[in-house]
Amino acid sequence: MAGLLNDKVIIVAGLGGIGNGLAKRYADEGARLVIGDLDADLTTRVATDLDASGERVLPTALDGADEGSVASIVALAVDTFSRLDGIHVNFTSAADAYLPGGVVDMPLDVFDDVMRVNTRGFVICAKHAIPPMIDGGGGSIVFTASIDAYNGAGTRVAYQMSKAAELALMRHIARRYGPKGIRANAIAPGLIWHYKFDEMTMPDGVVDQTRARQMIKSRFGNPDDVAALGALLLSDDGSFITAQTISVDGGVTFRP
Template identity: 50%
Template sequence: MNRLSGKVIVVAGGGGIGSELARRYAAEGASIVLGDIDAAAAQTVVDEIVAAGGIATATELDGGDEASIYAIVDLACATYGGLDGFHANYASFADGAIAASVLDMPMDVYDEVMRVNARGHLLCTRAALPKMIERGGGVMLYTSSGSAYVPMPIRPAYAMSKSAIHALMRTVAIKHGPDGIRANVIAPGIIMHEKLEANASPGLKEWAFGRNAVKARLGRPADIAATGAMLMSDEGAYITGQVLSIDGGSSMRQ
């Protein structure tokens, strides 16, 4: 549990998965900056990390705003002396909220999803890479979704934005590998964090179990955090340019 000792990691986006990422990275010895649009929620998680003996700072982050993204990177460098890892873990679900299809999705909703999910992740990359290259290398991680692979009658903007993140990751991996940068994507399936558990219908759980090869349980934020910790650490030193689907076997791709 000390694989990330001495590393500085930004977790961009809290919530069910992001908060667990921050906890796990801190438990593994990293100094964490956790940013979220809900700064108070991020501070609650950071208080928990510090109470457990970890090192962490909270800040407000608007994942669609260039100045906000650069500010969280500058905060990490100013507070902890540099940057070794950046995990972009936020998303807009605007088209899902209206169950829009290709033909009836308002273009302003499409633009908002792409602004946050595709453009925002590009901005994270542009802000983080120079600082990590200065340190001699580092890790870019992106949280995507199984929606990038699964045919969906609704939420086309969300699915398109997640596919765009995969393309971004591959570009970073091949272009900046010589600079010591590794880049990967974690694509979760259905992850039963606290908020989703409280609002999930029995039908959703049955649907998820029906798709999964693992039948013992549905995924949890800790499953994503465990994979993230490995990829951020030297144990993942030979893994780059990959999409790791953490989904209980609901997708089985070669």
């Protein structure tokens, strides 16, 4: 039985906690994938786990904030599979995530790094992915954003600003390139528990505070929750959905 993404050519830009789940779900749905990450060893391991033949899942090193690197992953997809149907931009810098201060205390080098990756990097991915998708008759762009894009917080101001910028870029793409067959949407996760959290010590109170804010109390989100929505948005079943930000956060946010 064909999956939602049967034979679509999809780039997953950014692996790790959520990204590994995206790659697995999209491969299970029948997509042909090019996956990239700064961690080239991780990329190779994920690709081998998903497709030992190397015919349907191609790994490559990717620095999403470097234009040459992004151009290369797009070219690899098009040269290998003859087209590009979609890209899920999933990498992020959260360099200020656990800094205690606000904008007055923000080190500008940290601010610049977050904006370089989360804003400039997303622009570069859109710039290079849109033309071949238009050439192929259309396609879908999905951004992994965050509920921090519209939830105020007293810290991590650079991260919040960058995620709001991603939503502005998504809406621009949907309006400007929609008539040429390009759809663009964003997924805004809340706390998505993945293997990296098992390897770190969370700041005091974060887990309990998050559970208290969720309407779904039985569990935290996991990468499969994000991947399920991403598969829909990249698929023909989602072909009338564009310019939307959809939260995957267990009901932390209530938005029209």
